[in-house]
Amino acid sequence: MRFPILFALLFAASPALAQHADHEAMDHGAMDHGEMDHSQMDHGQMDHGAPPDTAAEEDAHAGMDHSTHFPAEEPGDPADTPGDAPPPPVPTDHAADAVFPPSVMARSRGSMRSEMRFRTTALMFDRLEYRAHNGGDGYLVEGMAWTGGHTDRAVLAVDAEGAFGEAAESIEIDAYWSHAINPWFNLQLGARHDLQPDPERTYALLGLQGLLPYWIEAEGQLFVSNKGDVHAKAMVSHDIRVTQRLVIEPELELDLAMQDVPELGVGAGLDTFELSARMRYELARNFAPYIGVSWERKLGGSADFARIAGEKPSVVSFVAGLRAWF
Structure with missing residues (x-):
């Protein structure tokens, strides 16, 4: 078995040995290159543009992915750097005056301002209320009407309270001018007249109402x-929207007096406070029945005057009513 294997190896190596032997046997010095016909050689197929090493490098770089390389950032123009220079002045002219006569545009702007000062009239009953409590059922009416715009309004407000079958406990009529001093608050200036309790009183009124x-x-x-x-x-109140139509409104109201007024049953200091909560369902935005509970408490001298008159200084009422505006 050794001889066939050795014979096969020699047979496979014999062509390479023969080529090497033939190449060494060639006498390159005896070759006459002058008689060689170079005209038959195709030199157009030869690449004389780059040496072999350069071509190899180009092939190596051709396979590289240069897409992730970013150019070096050049320094920006100093003029583009934000500085501390003041902004340009706010223009005080009107652009339309450069095209149309200024007097015509002044009249146009005046007409536009006049049209935006719309006037409206409304009637609102914040409470048309039935009150159930120990000692007799009663009622409460709070409403107002106004006319004017979003800045200035003339307001007439009425507040009446009492027990069924008896004379009204209080009737208060307010008439005042309401002026918007900012987007959130209105200044009130006017007068108030109390028809009840007796004796009647007339008051100068100064108020602030807002959000x-x-x-x-x-x-x-x-x-x-x-x-x-x-x-x-x-008075402070807040609408808590349970849904788009169901609203809970807690409210706190405080009355104060600077001195005793025995004929009115009012004592100096914190006279009365009322804490209430009402839940209304808005069948429409301007029509909402409600139910709730109210606790009214007289304090200090006012509580003493109430006891002398045979009244309770503290009353809890269950209420039901309607809130509507037109």
Whole structure:
């Protein structure tokens, strides 16, 4: 078995050995290159543009992915760097005046401002309310009407409260001018007249009504009567929307007096507070029945006057009513 294998190896190596032997046997010095016919050689197929090493390098670079390489950032123009220079002045002219006569455009702007000062009239009953409590059922009516625009309005407000079958406990009529001093608050200036309780009183009225943060509605009023007594009232409320139509409205109202007024049953200091909560369902935005509960408490001298008159200083009422505006 060794001889056939050795014979096969020699047979496979014999052509290479023969080529090497033939090449060494060639006498290159004896070759006459002068008689060689170079005209038959095709030199057009030869690449004289780049040496072999350069071509190999180009082939190596051809396979490289240069897409992820980014050019070096050049320094920006110093003029493009933001600085501390003041901004240009706000233009005070009107662009349309450069095209049309200024007098014509001034009249146009005046007409536009006049059209935007729209006037409206509304009638609103914030509470048409039935009150059930120990000692007799009662009622409460709070409403107002106004006419004017979004900046200035003339307002007439009525507040009446009492028990069925008896004379009204209180009837208050307010007439005032409301002026928007900013987007959130209105200044109130006018007069108030109380038909009940007896004796009647007339007051000068100064107030502020508006919207506090977190959508809290607030109103405060200061009153000075024709008899010289001074009173104040403050109210805050907030609409909590359970759904788009179901709304819960908690409210706190405080009444204060600067002095005792025995004929009115009012004591100095914090006179009365009322804490209530009403839940209304808006069948329409301007028509909403409601139910709720109210707790009214007289304090200090006012509580003493109530006891002398045979009244309870603290009353809890269950209420049902309607809120509507037209």
